[in-house]
Amino acid sequence: MKKIMKKVLLTVAATLVSGAMSLAIAGSKPAPGATYKVLAWNDLGMHCACPTFEGFLLLPPFNTVRAQVLKYGGNDPVVMSATSAATDKITINYAMVENTDANLKADTYFASWIANAPKLFPGFAPVDGTGKVMGLAGYGLYGTMGYNSNLLAFEAVGIPAYPLHTGNTAKDVMTDPLGGPTRDPYLTANVTVKDSTGATVASTSTVVPVAFGGCCSCHLQLASAMGYPATPAGSFAALGVMHGKNSSGINIAMIDPDGDGVGGPVRCSWCHWDPAMGEAAAPGWPAGTKLLAGATFTLKKSTMSFSDVLHRFHNQSALVKSTYDPNIATNCYKCHPGNGIQCYRGVHVTKASTMFCMDCHGNLTQRTSTNQLAQPWKMSTLPSCLGPSAGITSAFACHSNKITVYPASPAFAGAFINGRGHKGSIDCQACHGSPHAERPSSLAADNVGVAAANSSVAGATYPAGVNSSYPLGVCKFCHPNKSTVWQKPYHL
Amino acid sequence: MLKNRTRYLPTIMLLTLVFLWTAGVTGAVAGDFDFPKTQKFTRSIEGRPDFPVSLVFSRDYLYSLGALGAKIDGKKQKDIASFIGRLQRLDGGFTNEKIEKESSIIFTEMALDTLSLINLPPAADLKQAKAYVMSLRNADGGFGFDAKNKQSTLVNTYYAIHSLSLMKELKAVDAVKTAAFIKSFENKSGGFDYVKGTAVPKAKFTYMAVYILKALGKLDEKTRQDALKFLSGTGYAAGNKEQVDVLQMLEEMGYAVDTFKLLGEPKKVDKKKGIGILKQLYFAETGGFGSIPGDASTPDSTTAGIRILAGIGTLKEPKTYPLVRK
Numbered sequence: 116m117k118k119i120m121k122k123v124l125l126t127v128a129a130t131l132v133s134g135a136m137s138l139a140i141a142g143s144k145p146a147p148g149a150t151y152k153v154l155a156w157n158d159l160g161m162h163c164a165c166p167t168f169e170g171f172l173l174l175p176p177f178n179t180v181r182a183q184v185l186k187y188g189g190n191d192p193v194v195m196s197a198t199s200a201a202t203d204k205i206t207i208n209y210a211m212v213e214n215t216d217a218n219l220k221a222d223t224y225f226a227s228w229i230a231n232a233p234k235l236f237p238g239f240a241p242v243d244g245t246g247k248v249m250g251l252a253g254y255g256l257y258g259t260m261g262y263n264s265n266l267l268a269f270e271a272v273g274i275p276a277y278p279l280h281t282g283n284t285a286k287d288v289m290t291d292p293l294g295g296p297t298r299d300p301y302l303t304a305n306v307t308v309k310d311s312t313g314a315t316v317a318s319t320s321t322v323v324p325v326a327f328g329g330c331c332s333c334h335l336q337l338a339s340a341m342g343y344p345a346t347p348a349g350s351f352a353a354l355g356v357m358h359g360k361n362s363s364g365i366n367i368a369m370i371d372p373d374g375d376g377v378g379g380p381v382r383c384s385w386c387h388w389d390p391a392m393g394e395a396a397a398p399g400w401p402a403g404t405k406l407l408a409g410a411t412f413t414l415k416k417s418t419m420s421f422s423d424v425l426h427r428f429h430n431q432s433a434l435v436k437s438t439y440d441p442n443i444a445t446n447c448y449k450c451h452p453g454n455g456i457q458c459y460r461g462v463h464v465t466k467a468s469t470m471f472c473m474d475c476h477g478n479l480t481q482r483t484s485t486n487q488l489a490q491p492w493k494m495s496t497l498p499s500c501l502g503p504s505a506g507i508t509s510a511f512a513c514h515s516n517k518i519t520v521y522p523a524s525p526a527f528a529g530a531f532i533n534g535r536g537h538k539g540s541i542d543c544q545a546c547h548g549s550p551h552a553e554r555p556s557s558l559a560a561d562n563v564g565v566a567a568a569n570s571s572v573a574g575a576t577y578p579a580g581v582n583s584s585y586p587l588g589v590c591k592f593c594h595p596n597k598s599t600v601w602q603k604p605y606h607l
Numbered sequence: 608m609l610k611n612r613t614r615y616l617p618t619i620m621l622l623t624l625v626f627l628w629t630a631g632v633t634g635a636v637a638g639d640f641d642f643p644k645t646q647k648f649t650r651s652i653e654g655r656p657d658f659p660v661s662l663v664f665s666r667d668y669l670y671s672l673g674a675l676g677a678k679i680d681g682k683k684q685k686d687i688a689s690f691i692g693r694l695q696r697l698d699g700g701f702t703n704e705k706i707e708k709e710s711s712i713i714f715t716e717m718a719l720d721t722l723s724l725i726n727l728p729p730a731a732d733l734k735q736a737k738a739y740v741m742s743l744r745n746a747d748g749g750f751g752f753d754a755k756n757k758q759s760t761l762v763n764t765y766y767a768i769h770s771l772s773l774m775k776e777l778k779a780v781d782a783v784k785t786a787a788f789i790k791s792f793e794n795k796s797g798g799f800d801y802v803k804g805t806a807v808p809k810a811k812f813t814y815m816a817v818y819i820l821k822a823l824g825k826l827d828e829k830t831r832q833d834a835l836k837f838l839s840g841t842g843y844a845a846g847n848k849e850q851v852d853v854l855q856m857l858e859e860m861g862y863a864v865d866t867f868k869l870l871g872e873p874k875k876v877d878k879k880k881g882i883g884i885l886k887q888l889y890f891a892e893t894g895g896f897g898s899i900p901g902d903a904s905t906p907d908s909t910t911a912g913i914r915i916l917a918g919i920g921t922l923k924e925p926k927t928y929p930l931v932r933k
Contacts (some may be wrong), residue, residue: 139672245673288901290853332854332899340802433756437713437763438801442907444665444703448898464903469651510655557892 141418148360149203151317152192154587155182155306155564156544158553161458162325163451164277165357166224168231170351171367171381173330174391175235176228177251180209180278181268182260182306183545185593192593194540197262200269204311210257211323212303213286214276216248219256223295225277231380237401241275243394250275259349260306263267265522266542267535276302276323290455292331293347300326300456301560320553326452333449351379361428364415369410372401386414387421390492390527400513402495423483430479444479447472460561461553470511477507494520498531516606518543521607536606546587546604555584568592569601577601639886642922644894645913646675653680659687662694662703662717667906669834673925674917684725691718692730698754699735699740707734711753712743716766723927727801733774733930740770741779745855762794765815772822775931786825789816796840797833808837809855817869832898835870838863845877856884857898857911864918878904878919883910 158179165173184200184207186193193199200207219225220242229248232241242248247255252273260269278298281287287297301322308317334354335345341356343349355368355378365386368378383389388397390454397416402412417424429435429450435443443449452458463470473481475498482488485506487496496504500516503509519539520530531550534543548554552561560586569583572591577583581601588604590597622748649671653662659665672679694701700710701718704785715736722729739849743751749759764785771777792799798808799816820826831860841851851859860881867876888896888908895904896912916922 117918290899290901292854335806339807340800340805342802342805347806433711436711437752437760441717442661445661445663446905446907448902448905453902455897455899457903459903469655478704480707484706506655510660511884518615586908590701607708 121260136391150187151195151308152185152568152592153182153203153207153306153308153317153442154185154545154568155180155209155304155320155321156318156542157181157304157323157552158319158528158544158551160324160461160549161452161456162276163328164325164559166295166327166331167347168227168235168380170379170404171354171383172231172235172329173383176225176275176277177253177273178325179219179270179272179544180260180274180304180321181263181266181270181544182207182209182319183268183542184308184317185200187593188595189593190202190596191223194267196264196267200262205316206309207260208258208307208309209260209271209274209304210276210307211276211281212305213281213299214256214302216242216246216256218279219248219275219277222277222279228275228277234380234401235382240335248275248565265525267540268542268545270425270497271304274304274323276300276304276325278325278327287454289326289452291333292327292454297455298327300324300454301558303560319567321564322558322560324456324548324549324552326456326457326458327454328581329450329453330447332454333334333435336439341390359412363415364412366410369407369412370400370404370414371407372404374403374405376407378407383425385416387417387419387424389421391422395529420491423488426479426488427483430483435550445471445473449577456535457557459551460557461551462550462555463553465555465557466510472510473507474511475503475507481507492527494525494529494533499530499534515542518606537604538607550587554586555582559584574599575601608820609636625763625803639882640889640916641891641894642718645909646672646677646894648893648895649675649907650677651905652681658683659690660715662691662701662714662721664906665690666717666721666724667910669721670925671910673724673924674913676923684727687724688725688727688730691722694718695731695735699732699737700753701731701736709755710739712740712763712766713752714752715739716770716773718769719930723773723930724925725770725927729930737771737774737776737779740776742765743767744780748781748788749788751889753889759788760772761789761799761812761815764789765819768819773930775929777822780823782823782825786820786823790830792816793830793833794837797835798835798837799834807828810841810859810866813837814862814866814869815861817866820871831870834866835872835875838866838870839875843877843880844875847877851880851884853899857888857896857908857915860884860919861911861915864915868918876919879901881919882914882921885915 141401158181162178163174164176184195186195197570229241232239235253239251248272249255254271254274260271263270278289279298280296281299286299289298289300291298301324303320304323307315334350337355338349339345341353343353352368355366359366367381370381384392384394385400386397388394399416400414427532430444440446440449459472487504490496498504500514502513518534518536520534524534531543535541536543548561554562554565556562565587566583568587569589572589575589576599588601589599591599608705636777649668652658652668696710698710701714702710703714745751745759747759749764751759752759752763758809771779792803794800794808796808799812800808801812803827813834838844843860864876867873885896885902890897890904893904895909897904898908913922919926
């Protein structure tokens, strides 16, 4: 917990510094004659969020948008940094389009987050003193991006993006497992580069995807089969009983962290450490946590990661295999979104329809047998462009391009998310898009930013079978003296 | 000229009637699904170097292509048969993948069911398979999941009885005891759930219970009528406007179709609703079906959709072959 709060505080501090820098340069004139270009993306291609937070929390609303800004003019562009941005008196800003402070606060499910987040993350205020909805890392739905010197990219970490019912049937494609109206899981963030006068000098947009997982489709049934109501509360009670039957003996529904006499809300990562929450070890329970009357267990922390226990249990459970899905090892959408949307929608599926999740990650049987999940979300256990996860044999040949990865051992996520190529200057995702949604993606919105970039070059041409929705490849976009023909750029 | 045209009018009318009748019987409307594309999607797994990948995918492939009326290459059949042979463990049971070590009843049933879709002598030791299934039998008449999970359940018992039925070994079962065990899962609504005494029975578990009782010759008329009453109250029955659960409708529709057939009342299923559900689940990019509206198609969900179409007569049930050859 301390680490999370430290991380949150550091990010908040960085944001304040960045804001102060922006203020310091306000009123100054921009660099004369400079032309800027911006490329933006979401870090994962899909984030999960739960529809309810009263019982337990798997993952909070937490989405990250990144952007690289290029100063165009000389033969090679300048990849802007915090320092050069300050010198040029520009700021890089983001704003969610569909999510607003007002509509998130009015949404029943998000209201549950607002009510329970301070209990799940003691010290965190999901709505600040001005009424602004805030994310765990100090970024709201709009604002100025900070700078990540490892990625050479600007970023807004942990935006509290959340799927909403918009009323647009073309966009509201996600089924609500609790029976509510469909929701829009492919949200949008506009990213703008502004000069000191506030004028926009470059802009783009990116999909900010967030969806409910598929958990409810089995767990509501399970609750009902166990004699509990087929509701989130019933499911929490049923899950508690099931959890109590494992070696820990802990019925999670009988834990009362806020002391209100009712079980929950429980954050799974208090006991099962989760790198996705910034943890390297289980932080333990908040001070004052109580057990409900009748509880016969004592609280203890697990050494196993949340990812490990969750995947391992589902793949080894006789009940899951016999009654819910014999192919749970391969049917990732049973848990991962799911719900009428596609997490996996990028070039690997648009160009090779039989390339499954397991070709990169391994299926659950392989993942547990190779012990990948003992260190989840790590570069050592995640696939890269060059090969599948360690110990996994893909049915497909991987790419032979070399890329520069920096830092060598990033704290979170794999080589693609942390990688830079093209002389180490450009983030892999800046050109290729988000993992799982690599360009060309089957979701048109994923390709909008890059299509605009490729197409912005007058006279851009493409080889047969390629179009502007492919990764950024029209050299002249960055290099004024180079070709207008799309091609695979130098990757090293 | 007009006279010439009217000459053909009776024929045209007859053909139209035949078409409408056919559409009425199958519940399908021309153009709902692109079956050649569905076939191509199903066949796309053939190109994988690790074909047939797993037991589940093997059955998906054979069942779907069989129902689509597609020819299955003899070498592919042999590949699958030999793959399944390698999944049989020393205890006689089967696993889903080669790297798995512990066999279970579900994959044993799936292996035998898949072998029954192949026109080749079974590439497995059936005597050992029978011994494995019987090793999971419990004193209560039910069957367990595997060597570690020995508790009897309705679902495990279904897989055991179906396995024995495929091997023509039902005589090994104490029919009275097993039927009594299964009947204990019956709900007051006439349906069955996998947990005793719960209030929400499902078509899936009702199918399993009815199958077991019928296979053992223990499906009495009252149980049959009760099961029909339960199914007729679901949204999958003709003339019932009950809403269906979008998260379960693919699986539940399939089992409702099969249960009505088992109970000898195939016309009681709402074919129009079945087609309507499948239209919602159809994934035009691949020609397959997803699990819920908007989901991309997977081999499993596509096979589940094809199973419904075969059940209501739009497609044909794939041909099966006896596992015991003379």
